[in-house]
């Protein structure tokens with residue numbers, strides 16, 4: 213098998229066909245084509261400034277790159293089976309289109325600094341897309357929370373009835389978690405805002421290029437500080453993977469709650485039909501697949517965090533081909549993160565809460581803490597109050613009654629500090645109103661929280677904005 217390779221001077225004969233396809237990364241890195249061409253244009257200009265290209269040659273290269281950009285946009289770029297990766301494909305095609313000047317494009321550059329540069333440029337755009345979806349989700353949550361400030365629902369810990377919550381407060385809890393995700397993704401992008409190009413294979417290029425100018429041209433804040441570090445630096449891949457996996461873990465937890473809420477056993481919410489599926493066998497079914505898939509895809513995302521860290525841990529310093537494996541998992545994570553956020557946003561926007569079912573699920577035990585607090589107000593130490601209410605709960609269970617149905621005598625037996633007014637505590641509005649501490653679930657607190665959420669959202673709409 214005789215095939216033209218960039219490194220043919222050194223190695224003789226053709227490649228083993230299986231190894232050739234094993235070695236080829238085009239299926240994955242062809243996504244980098246557009247940013248690669250952008251980078252090539254800047255590099256060609258730098259080569260001209262360094263005296264490698266004369267004006268005519270540069271013009272030819274620029275035309276060739278422009279033609280390739282059109283091919284890229286139209287999806288007609290002719291990748292060849294023999295291209296080892298996207299970088300080689302561009303060099304080959306450029307040479308086909310403009311002859312000898314194409315063969316000079318790789319002067320002073322290595323695929324090692326090249327791939328790090330393209331990857332960062334690609335991520336910049338992809339992360340902006342996820343960012344936009346997250347911001348839209350945040351504003352959906354604010355809107356939905358706004359109308360549910362005073363909607364009481366049972367709050368659970370350990371999946372057991374705990375205390376009364378407002379649905380608005382619940383929805384805003386999701387807002388704050390996702391707002392941290394936005395900030396985490398942005399921080400990862402900011403930290404990686406350094407251009408590897410000019411690092412060469414590992415020791416720096418011998419060409420006379422102004423890397424600051426090049427960095428600015430390619431939209432980077434600065435060039436990387438150390439060529440050896442730069443060619444093997446995949447921190448960005450790891451950080452982005454973590455930030456997105458954390459985002460999906462958050463979505464997955466809310467998805468899990470909502471799957472339960474959709475179950476007729478709880479019946480707290482209904483999904484619109486367009487976000488659910490039926491069963492191929494059971495005619496009655498309406499399954500919350502949209503939410504289940506978010507939960508499922510979070511698992512794969514978490515696997516990617518482990519994969520990228522494992523890829524790095526045993527690698528000798530500088531570039532090693534193992535690093536080519538950084539992209540497949542990352543790209544599929546980027547795709548699925550965006551999809552998950554979008555599907556989640558649609559659910560958050562359209563789900564119908566069943567307020568009556570939520571209210572009906574407000575069992576008396578949700579007020580047990582309020583009863584204990586009542587006794588504390590009457591002067592009992594909290595531990596004794598806790599014990600007294602515990603006895604009351606036990607008495608109710610033994611009598612097969614709910615707490616509020618026990619006679620006053622039972623209350624007095626549990627603690628002499630009880631009186632008839634304690635029975636007024638079995639009221640969700642009263643319970644919520646007692647929790648207007650900053651960050652609490654009381655209506656006034658949630659209203660203040662909404663204000664804070666709105667102003668954070670305004671800050672976040674500025675791409676560099678953050679409060680943390």
Ligand code: ARG
Pocket residue numbers: 237241297298299323324327531533535536537
């Ligand atoms: N396709 C390679 C990657 O994604 C590009 C860098 C190859 N460098 C090399 N020295 N073989 O990592």
